Amino acid sequence: MHEGKAVNVKYTIPVAFKLQGENADSKAAATPREAQVDENGVYMVCDQMPMYPGGMQELMKFLQKNIQYPQDAEEKGIQGRVIVQFVVEKDGSIKDTKVVRSIAPSLDNEALRVINAMPKWEPGKHKGEAVSVKYTVPVAFKMQ
Numbered sequence: 001m002h003e004g005k006a007v008n009v010k011y012t013i014p015v016a017f018k019l020q021g022e023n024a025d026s027k028a029a030a031t032p033r034e035a036q037v038d039e040n041g042v043y044m045v046c047d048q049m050p051m052y053p054g055g056m057q058e059l060m061k062f063l064q065k066n067i068q069y070p071q072d073a074e075e076k077g078i079q080g081r082v083i084v085q086f087v088v089e090k091d092g093s094i095k096d097t098k099v100v101r102s103i104a105p106s107l108d109n110e111a112l113r114v115i116n117a118m119p120k121w122e123p124g125k126h127k128g129e130a131v132s133v134k135y136t137v138p139v140a141f142k143m144q
Contacts, residue, residue: 003064007140042087043133046126050088050133053119063139066114070106074143078104081138082111090130092120100136111139 036044052059073079083101086094097115099108115137124133 043131046124048125050124051122070110073104073106079141079143081140082107083138084111084115085136087132088121088135089132090123092123107141
């Protein structure tokens with residue numbers, strides 16, 4: 001929801017497949033799922049992805065409440081979505097924020113400011129252990 005209206009939002013979720021029954025290859029079924037980890041030990045996919053406190057709907061409320069439309073962008077009529085990527089650390093804190101799809105410098109900076117102001121998330125978990133996970137969020141800027 002954005003300003004009380006339903007909007008399209010990209011969201012990535014992992015889907016796990018497990019073989020069952022007599023025809024399942026027992027060796028394949030017993031093999032642990034391969035985690036996707038980058039060179040810094042940050043997971044791209046894990047068993048339980050990080051979650052904003054209260055879920056996606058609360059994240060959207062937080063963004064709506066805290067975004068301040070930059071005056072220069074408003075005057076120029078610039079709108080769209082800034083895509084921000086960050087790491088949710090093992091303790092739920094946010095680090096390494098960066099813009100992966102830009103609109104305008106002032107909107108990019110505002111998106112980064114709001115993402116960095118978020119409260120701690122519930123961290124991602126892999127095999128029951130908290131892990132650092134890369135996460136991507138679209139930050140929408142739409143003029144009224």
